[in-house]
Amino acid sequence: MMTNMVGALNNALDLLLKESEDVVLLGEDIGKDGGVFRVTDGLQAKYGEHRVMDTPLAEAGILGTAIGMALAGLRPIPEIQFAGFMFLGFDQLVNHASRYRSRTRSALPVPMVVRTPVSGGVRTLEHHSESPEAYYSHIGGLIVVEPSNPYDAKGLLIKASHMKDPVVFLEPTKLYRLFKQEVPDGMYEVEIGKANMVNKGDSLTIVTWGTMVPVVRNVVTKKNVDADVIDLRTINPLDEKTILESVEKTGKVMIVHEASLGFGPGAEISARIAEKAMYELSAPILRVASPSFPYPFPGYENFYVPNEKKVEQAIEKLLSM
Amino acid sequence: MDENSNIDMNLFPKDVTDAKILDMYKTMSMARALDAKALSLQRQGRAVTYAPTLGQEGTQIGAAFAMGENDWFVPNFRQHAVFVARGYPLDKIMLYWRGFEESLAIPPEKKTLAVIVPVATQLPHAVGVAYAQKYKNTGSNVVTYVGDGGTSEGQFYESMNFAGVYKLPLVMVIENNQWAISMPRGKQSAATTLAQKAIAAGIPGIQVDGNDVIGVYKVIKDALAAASDGPTVVECITYRLSMHTTADDPTKYRNDQEVAFWKQRDPLMRIKNYLVKKSLWNDNMENELADANLKKIDEAVEKSESFKPDPQSMFKNVYSYMPDVLEEELDEASKANFWQ
Structure with a gap:
């Protein structure tokens, strides 16, 4: 079927609900309303209020309840309406979801997928545009996934729900309806922990994910840049192998993400490259990211989020070194 | 049963026989002996920071006896007595206080979640477990614990609210031991009772003498019997006779008279006096029980100390x-x- 990311995610949830009674969806306005982005549209009508649950407005309650469900043998898929509101439930992810498996030596794992929309570019109010992947990746014990296209979105969500781990599943709002793609009708999995090489080249390596994937690809196509473009798909655990192999080939690397620069995910990737492939590099590692302060009001967001021009300049700089 | 072992027969639960009271007493004694041992091991540097249960055995054993085998238990960090009553191996309990995760490798069929340290954050887990019971129609209920301090946490309110909305088979026990480290109950909340917080969530809230093990048993048993209709909050009034943890010095914030007052209301003493009055218990039996408990505890300590990480x-x-x-x-x- 030809579908956008919203349709692909809806289809994945539909298949998962059909596949197992253990799958339960819960979140604010996900039932009758189908979620504020309509990702769960029609699912409550199909599977009932007990399986697609509208919850009271309480993020710690939603995530904590989902953890309890998972510990008791269900496979919950909670939705947090916006990543900016997930911090009210941050405690449950940091203190419990990430640790329950290890602190019970795998006796009590937490199989759940926390879905939440991330990143900006759709002119929303404050607290609706955050890119929080570094927070969740830093903890350890949480798998952090972010698709950049409908095919990956469906396959990664299905894979995430089939795993016996807590997965934070970040959905870039800007890409929800940006484009359509041919997506298989049935069940399929996209491997978690494996990056996707979306463009091949020899002159430089660009590591990116989420909203920045189409930005980078546009520049590379328009300017005919001879670059490996790696769409990480899984932020944590990192597919270090794919990155290092490419860097060893190209000798030049830049990391492009929408999250702000300081202490961001690019720092982690950069450090790993420096530690393991320093002598393969012919230029410093570059990071292209939003500036190091919180996300601005929507009137300013086009000045904040990296755009094609910023990426293009960085590429030119790196190639000239 | 009041502190002088007088029983109000109008309230007395019909299913509580003298044999059951004896069993409760023995379990409380074991929990207290284990508590004393853990404290002593900590003082010798053989255990990590420890949170004592001294004085709260009535609240814990009453609930544990009211629970069915298939009911789930979602603890915080001070319910060792419930673990004892539910037959969790003593060496595993000790292993937690020796600082090893292997202590919490609880088989899922035990229907017991892991010890939780961040206050009140286990309550939504109890909600989720209760939802799973209702969803799968298992007939099992869930009992969870929170302290008086924990009722100030947002997640306490969120959990009551969720449980009320979905009418979940959940009993939330507020173990009101009067102190949240140095913060007395009176300063924790302007509410006259903690049980009344349930009113805001539209669910029943009950207060009971938490040092009356039979009273606690009765109230929890009734709440569990009604659990298919929805949750109940039970506030047990008890007292933390010991320190918050071994890192705490309660003489900094409370006086000896208060502690002495509560010692008169010790949950074990009243049960023991009742049993002695009925000639079901004597000093000989007490000594034999103490020896037997100590033997089991020593074996458990030995086993936990032989653990190789x-x-x-x-x-x-x-x-x-x-x-x-x-x-x-x-x-x-x-x-x-x-x-x-």
């Missing part, structure tokens, strides 16, 4: 699989030999 287990239980990046950290750590 495997540093690799830290790495191997983070995810359902071993990611390359973590494997590399494990390899590096193994080869570096600094685990010696």
